[in-house]
Amino acid sequence: MSKGRFGEHGGQYIPExxxxxxxxxxxxxxxxxxxxxxxxxxQQLLNEYAGRPSRLYYAxxxxxxxxxxxxYLKREDLNxxxxxxxxxxxxxxxxxxxxxxxxxxxxxxxxxHGVATATVAALMDMExxxxxxxxxxxxxxxxxxxxxxxxxxxxxxTTGTATLKDAVNETMKEWVRRIEDTHYLIGSVVGPHPxxxxxxxxxxxxxxxxxxxxxxxxGRLPTCVVACVGGGSNAIGAFYHLIEHPEVRLIxxxxxxxxxxxxxxxxxxxxxxxxxxxxxxxxxxxxxxxxIAPVYSISAxxxxxxxxxxxxxxxxxxxxxxxxxxxxxxxDAFEYLSRIEGIIPAVESAHALAHVMALAPTLDRxxxxxVNLSGRGDKDCAAMARYRGEDIVE
Amino acid sequence: MKVEQAxxxxxxxxxxxxxxxxxxxxxxxxxxxxARAGADLIQLGIPFSDPTAEGPVLQxxxxxxxxxxxxxxxxxxxVKRVRAQVTTPLAFQTYANIVxxxxxxxxxxxxxxxxxxxxxxxxxxxxxxxxxxxxxxxxGVSLIPLVAPTSGDRMAKIVRDAQGFIYVSPxxxxxxxxxxxxxxxxxxxxxxxxxxxxxxxxxxxxxxxVATIMEGVVEHGSTPDIxxxxxRTMVAVMxxxxxxxxxx
Numbered sequence: 001m002s003k004g005r006f007g008e009h010g011g012q013y014i015p016e017x018x019x020x021x022x023x024x025x026x027x028x029x030x031x032x033x034x035x036x037x038x039x040x041x042x043q044q045l046l047n048e049y050a051g052r053p054s055r056l057y058y059a060x061x062x063x064x065x066x067x068x069x070x071x072y073l074k075r076e077d078l079n080x081x082x083x084x085x086x087x088x089x090x091x092x093x094x095x096x097x098x099x100x101x102x103x104x105x106x107x108x109x110x111x112x113h114g115v116a117t118a119t120v121a122a123l124m125d126m127e128x129x130x131x132x133x134x135x136x137x138x139x140x141x142x143x144x145x146x147x148x149x150x151x152x153x154x155x156x157x158t159t160g161t162a163t164l165k166d167a168v169n170e171t172m173k174e175w176v177r178r179i180e181d182t183h184y185l186i187g188s189v190v191g192p193h194p195x196x197x198x199x200x201x202x203x204x205x206x207x208x209x210x211x212x213x214x215x216x217x218x219g220r221l222p223t224c225v226v227a228c229v230g231g232g233s234n235a236i237g238a239f240y241h242l243i244e245h246p247e248v249r250l251i252x253x254x255x256x257x258x259x260x261x262x263x264x265x266x267x268x269x270x271x272x273x274x275x276x277x278x279x280x281x282x283x284x285x286x287x288x289x290x291x292i293a294p295v296y297s298i299s300a301x302x303x304x305x306x307x308x309x310x311x312x313x314x315x316x317x318x319x320x321x322x323x324x325x326x327x328x329x330x331x332d333a334f335e336y337l338s339r340i341e342g343i344i345p346a347v348e349s350a351h352a353l354a355h356v357m358a359l360a361p362t363l364d365r366x367x368x369x370x371v372n373l374s375g376r377g378d379k380d381c382a383a384m385a386r387y388r389g390e391d392i393v394e
Numbered sequence: 395m396k397v398e399q400a401x402x403x404x405x406x407x408x409x410x411x412x413x414x415x416x417x418x419x420x421x422x423x424x425x426x427x428x429a430r431a432g433a434d435l436i437q438l439g440i441p442f443s444d445p446t447a448e449g450p451v452l453q454x455x456x457x458x459x460x461x462x463x464x465x466x467x468x469x470x471x472x473v474k475r476v477r478a479q480v481t482t483p484l485a486f487q488t489y490a491n492i493v494x495x496x497x498x499x500x501x502x503x504x505x506x507x508x509x510x511x512x513x514x515x516x517x518x519x520x521x522x523x524x525x526x527x528x529x530x531x532x533x534g535v536s537l538i539p540l541v542a543p544t545s546g547d548r549m550a551k552i553v554r555d556a557q558g559f560i561y562v563s564p565x566x567x568x569x570x571x572x573x574x575x576x577x578x579x580x581x582x583x584x585x586x587x588x589x590x591x592x593x594x595x596x597x598x599x600x601x602x603x604v605a606t607i608m609e610g611v612v613e614h615g616s617t618p619d620i621x622x623x624x625x626r627t628m629v630a631v632m633x634x635x636x637x638x639x640x641x642x
Contacts, residue, residue, distance in 0.1 A: 016548075017545075276491045291460060
């Protein structure tokens with residue numbers, strides 16, 4: 001079995017032309033990840049630039065209203081650029097810089113990762129190009145402007161379904177075309193080794209903080225950690241340091257779109273099969289004969305036909321549970337948190353909140369749920385209004 | 395049949411076809427036309443939803459073939475019909491998931507049964523080859539290794555124990571790589587000049603993958619007759635005196 005495996009999942013299924021770049025990245029990552037200078041510089045950026053540690057907020061009103069477990073929100077939405085994505089881009093960009101790369105390329109779905117990459121490119125004086133599905137360019141016009149404002153070039157992708165998976169395809173092709181000076185800054189725990197492990201390590205700061213914060217506030221670990229899963233970076237970040245505590249339930253919330261029985265879904269673990277795509281073996285939504293299925297979710301950030309290999313392994317081993325959440329449930333949760341706590345969540349994070357709304361009342365009052373509020377919802381307001389039939393344009 | 399047979403008749407002319415574009419009947423006629431024109435090996439592309447190793451024109455061909463309902467079983471049936479008519483060696487080019495999802499055992503077993511001699515999987519590098527190669531070897535199918543201009547030191551291990559031929563992926567340095575590979579292997583070396591690029595038929599390599607004919611089918615609607623004429627001209631240049639530095 002090759003490197004970077006999580007059970008049977010993971011690996012390095014990429015064209016030969018990329019292999020040396022990926023091996024070089026792995027070497028650099030291995031060399032720098034425990035290097036005190038690198039760690040110090042990253043820590044300083046996380047603290048001073050991104051605003052870490054993020055708060056662990058006790059949602060008292062929500063807890064009272066749902067009448068069950070105590071609910072804490074891990075406020076990744078308060079990070080600079082408005083989501084957990086900044087944790088990973090700071091790490092990878094710093095690494096790319098140390099490798100002598102001068103140019104960053106990245107895919108983006110909702111635009112969160114694109115904005116984060118463009119941000120760090122501006123900060124570190126690097127050239128930046130973002131690939132974004134033409135459909136998403138339409139859905140997230142404001143984020144496209146943000147990326148341009150930050151100095152990045154945004155390339156709309158019109159091939160295939162013109163969404164996130166096609167953006168990954170095109171970024172991969174661009175990396176093949178220009179590999180010398182370019183680092184492909186993958187935004188999630190997907191792709192060939194070392195990306196899934198490396199991105200996880202950069203996001204693991206979330207669960208490291210959660211552990212410390214919950215011990216300080218409650219003197220014990222949470223009963224459950226809940227997070228939304230597209231590729232799965234915020235979820236693995238929120239899970240990672242708790243995997244070794246089997247008493248903590250880990251729950252990933254997938255985007256079911258219009259329902260897992262429909263074709264309009266992106267619930268990979270629930271509806272998918274093991275396959276090989278985007279450099280990894282993992283679960284993928286597939287049509288017959290191994291074609292990657294077009295997927296759908298109201299959330300552009302979860303609208304991806306695959307999931308990170310470590311999640312597939314956590315599923316296979318039974319260590320984590322994965323539940324599907326429909327558009328309707330997510331929009332309800334989006335509205336609910338806005339009203340009850342005065343916090344507008346990203347529609348991605350609203351998938352996790354939706355599950356918490358169902359789960360909390362079924363648990364004892366001394367149970368503790370930590371839900372990862374992976375991003376803020378400003379970007380989604382127009383789309384949510386339209387979903388509710390309001391005539392709003394951005 | 396072994397894929398090595400493709401190299402017994404001088405420099406090998408290896409045209410590429412996307413199966414099912416515009417439909418399987420046309421693909422079948424194209425195969426006959428290419429075989430008659432003297433193709434030494436025909437590379438049959440099995441369409442994948444996300445053909446990351448293809449250029450834009452052939453990507454379009456794959457997408458349209460899939461939209462028309464083409465699938466792996468349909469292509470196996472096509473090959474079965476073709477095999478009754480022609481003896482030209484055939485190779486499949488596709489992506490790991492097409493083979494894996496069909497069941498690698500079952501897929502490669504079908505290939506062996508139908509006499510498809512080689513398999514090219516651009517998203518399976520040396521590090522991941524074993525899960526496919528073990529079955530290929532058992533069935534007598536050659537899993538073709540790809541080398542790239544960025545391969546560097548990896549080239550030696552990639553070609554060691556390889557079977558069939560060595561596939562040089564598209565780059566400006568393809569011809570330079572042929573020279574380097576000669577010192578490492580006695581297997582035939584085949585060059586792919588890449589999407590939209592005319593093949594240098596006078597290359598020092600032992601064979602040339604030609605995608606331009608298929609691109610002509612997509613962009614200009616070339617008929618099997620036109621495909622035959624183009625292939626014949628190319629074969630003549632390749633197998634002729636070979637002295638003229640004619641680049642088609």
